[in-house]
Amino acid sequence: MAQNRVSEEGQQHPIKLYLIVWGWLFVLSTCSYLVDYFGLQGYLRWSLILLFMVVKAGLIVAVFMHMAWERLALTYAILVPPGAVLVFVAIMAFESDYTHFTRVAFFGTEETSAQLATVPSAKSGSEAGKAATSRDQLKKEAEERGPDVPKADQEFEGRNAAVSGGAAVTKEAGKSVPASGATVGVATVQNDIAIAKAPEWKFYTLKPGDTLWKIAETEYGHDHGGKYRLIFEANKPLLSNPSKVYPGQKLRIPLPPT
Amino acid sequence: MSSASDYAGRKVSDDQMADPAAGISLEAPAHRGGWQGFAADWASDQRAFKSATWGKAMIWIFLLSDTFIFSCFLLSYMTVRMSTTVPWPNTGEVFALTIAGVETPLLLIAIMTFILISSSGTMAMAVNYGYRRDRVTTTILMLATAAFGASFVGMQAFEWTKLISEGVRPWSNPWGAAQFGASFFMITGFHGTHVTIGVIFLLIIARKVWRGDFDQERRGFFTWRRGRYEIVETMGLYWHFVDLVWVFIFALFYLW
Numbered sequence: 422m423a424q425n426r427v428s429e430e431g432q433q434h435p436i437k438l439y440l441i442v443w444g445w446l447f448v449l450s451t452c453s454y455l456v457d458y459f460g461l462q463g464y465l466r467w468s469l470i471l472l473f474m475v476v477k478a479g480l481i482v483a484v485f486m487h488m489a490w491e492r493l494a495l496t497y498a499i500l501v502p503p504g505a506v507l508v509f510v511a512i513m514a515f516e517s518d519y520t521h522f523t524r525v526a527f528f529g530t531e532e533t534s535a536q537l538a539t540v541p542s543a544k545s546g547s548e549a550g551k552a553a554t555s556r557d558q559l560k561k562e563a564e565e566r567g568p569d570v571p572k573a574d575q576e577f578e579g580r581n582a583a584v585s586g587g588a589a590v591t592k593e594a595g596k597s598v599p600a601s602g603a604t605v606g607v608a609t610v611q612n613d614i615a616i617a618k619a620p621e622w623k624f625y626t627l628k629p630g631d632t633l634w635k636i637a638e639t640e641y642g643h644d645h646g647g648k649y650r651l652i653f654e655a656n657k658p659l660l661s662n663p664s665k666v667y668p669g670q671k672l673r674i675p676l677p678p679t
Numbered sequence: 680m681s682s683a684s685d686y687a688g689r690k691v692s693d694d695q696m697a698d699p700a701a702g703i704s705l706e707a708p709a710h711r712g713g714w715q716g717f718a719a720d721w722a723s724d725q726r727a728f729k730s731a732t733w734g735k736a737m738i739w740i741f742l743l744s745d746t747f748i749f750s751c752f753l754l755s756y757m758t759v760r761m762s763t764t765v766p767w768p769n770t771g772e773v774f775a776l777t778i779a780g781v782e783t784p785l786l787l788i789a790i791m792t793f794i795l796i797s798s799s800g801t802m803a804m805a806v807n808y809g810y811r812r813d814r815v816t817t818t819i820l821m822l823a824t825a826a827f828g829a830s831f832v833g834m835q836a837f838e839w840t841k842l843i844s845e846g847v848r849p850w851s852n853p854w855g856a857a858q859f860g861a862s863f864f865m866i867t868g869f870h871g872t873h874v875t876i877g878v879i880f881l882l883i884i885a886r887k888v889w890r891g892d893f894d895q896e897r898r899g900f901f902t903w904r905r906g907r908y909e910i911v912e913t914m915g916l917y918w919h920f921v922d923l924v925w926v927f928i929f930a931l932f933y934l935w
Contacts, residue, residue, distance in 0.1 A: 432806070432807075432810065432912065433807070433810060433811075434807065436804055436807060439800060439803040439804055439807065440800070442800075442803075443796070443797075443799075443800035443803075446796045446799070446800075447793065447796060450789070450792050450793060450796060450929075453929070453930060453934060454785065454789045454792070454934075456934065457771055457784060457785055457934050458784065458785075467935075470930050470934050470935065471930065473930070474926055474927060474929075474930035474931075477926045478923055478926050478927070481799065481919050481922060481923050481926070482919075482923065484803075485799055485802075485803045485915070485919045485922075486915075486916055486919045486920070486923075487912075490730075491728075491730050491731060492728070492729055492730040492731075494727050494728055494729065494730075495728045495730060495731050495736065495739065498727075498728070498739075499739050499740075499742075499743055502743060502747075503743070503746050503747075503750070506746075506747070506750040506754070509750070509754060510754060510757070513754055513757060513758045514757070514761065516758065516762075517757070517758045517759075517760075517761035517762035518761065518762075520758075520761075520762035521761060521762045521763070521764065524762065524763075524764050525764055528764070630846075632845075632846050632853035633853060634846070634851060634852065634853040634854075635846065635853070638851075646851055646857070647765050647857075649853070662772070663853070663854065664768075664772060664773075664853055664854045
């Protein structure tokens with residue numbers, strides 16, 4: 422009696438069904454791995470990855486977790502609430518887009534090199550390196566000039582944000598235009614430096630355990646590990662990948678402003 | 680009726696005493712007002728999930744809440760990845776494994792994925808054999824599931840060790856956006872914890888199956904509820920959920 426009751430409650434399906442689903446999960450996982458292995462990119466990559474993910478999840482929930490045989494009351498109670506997560510995804514995608522925009526607009530200079538480096542072209546990368554270096558040298562000159570330092574500094578920041586592709590000319594930069602005598606000369610100074618002044622390097626031999634990030638932090642300050650790209654760009658023919666460095670390699674380290 | 684007549688017989692009478700449905704059906708259907716009515720309405724014996732027992736409904740609700748937790752992790756990962764201006768590390772290279780001088784991208788992760796899927800397969804069959812009251816096969820399949828799960832956790836420990844030795848920290852890493860480390864350790868760590876807990880419970884339930892607890896309807900140590908083969912399915916639901924979460928982590932964190 423008790424035995425009958427228990428077996429009736431339980432899910433009884435032929436083992437063959439589980440084996441078939443198991444096989445399909447293997448096939449689908451292999452497919453999604455191959456998407457990465459063959460280096461598919463763009464919309465094809467994302468749609469295939471999402472498709473395989475959804476089908477796999479569906480098979481697991483429907484067959485392995487027996488959702489296909491439950492009554493709708495349970496199915497809806499469990500499967501509908503996660504739909505709200507998709508709304509959350511949309512909200513956060515919108516929000517992070519905006520955050521990204523403001524970061525590029527207001528802190529563009531901080532990440533100039535890294536940002537431009539996302540474009541996988543050596544040319545734009547090295548240009549970014551030059552822009553950042555010249556900015557630092559401009560700052561140095563501004564400090565020598567005296568009382569206008571903070572405002573002038575902001576002006577340079579704003580100008581460089583524009584150089585880096587961010588659409589921002591900050592309020593402060595706009596205000597400082599009449600106040601700063603140096604403003605007029607900025608563009609020329611910048612060009613002069615970028616062309617005339619040879620970049621300054623120092624050499625550093627890699628020790629075991631060194632990473633470009635670590636070196637960038639010791640050379641440019643604790644929060645500036647992101648500038649590892651400058652080092653990478655400066656050693657481009659030698660290094661092909663920022664994560665592939667070996668002890669004993671001698672690298673050119675662009676000097677930070679003093 | 681169960682085989683152990685004396686012990687089982689006493690238990691059956693216990694159950695009837697404890698069964699609230701027997702008393703309620705005799706009461707008049709008058710609806711009280713105020714706080715008493717509020718309490719009575721919420722305390723009344725209603726069963727929405729006709730096909731699922733109390734245990735199954737509760738594990739599903741637990742899994743639903745766990746879904747939200749993992750969703751929040753993956754969402755915050757999406758948010759930091761979309762909003763950072765620093766390039767995200769190339770996961771294919773970060774998680775590459777060099778075997779015999781050949782570097783294969785994501786190899787370890789692929790092996791871990793197949794292992795977890797295999798463990799889901801053995802678990803599904805364990806549930807099936809449990810309802811057939813095949814004690815030995817159920818135990819063997821559950822132990823196989825636990826072994827797959829343990830090797831998964833082992834590989835994850837290896838992966839963590841490798842990344843930590845390469846300089847990945849929750850606040851920085853050598854390859855790009857600093858948020859990579861935080862997302863990685865948080866998401867895979869929380870998932871690995873789930874797998875570990877699952878392995879522990881698989882071993883506990885496998886021991887109970889082996890000992891015949893569910894054939895004798897032996898009472899649980901903490902709950903004092905009768906042991907039933909349904910617990911194998913409950914265990915299975917948790918385990919498949921862990922596999923399900925990995926499907927999303929694999930696609931969204933490793934492949935994206």
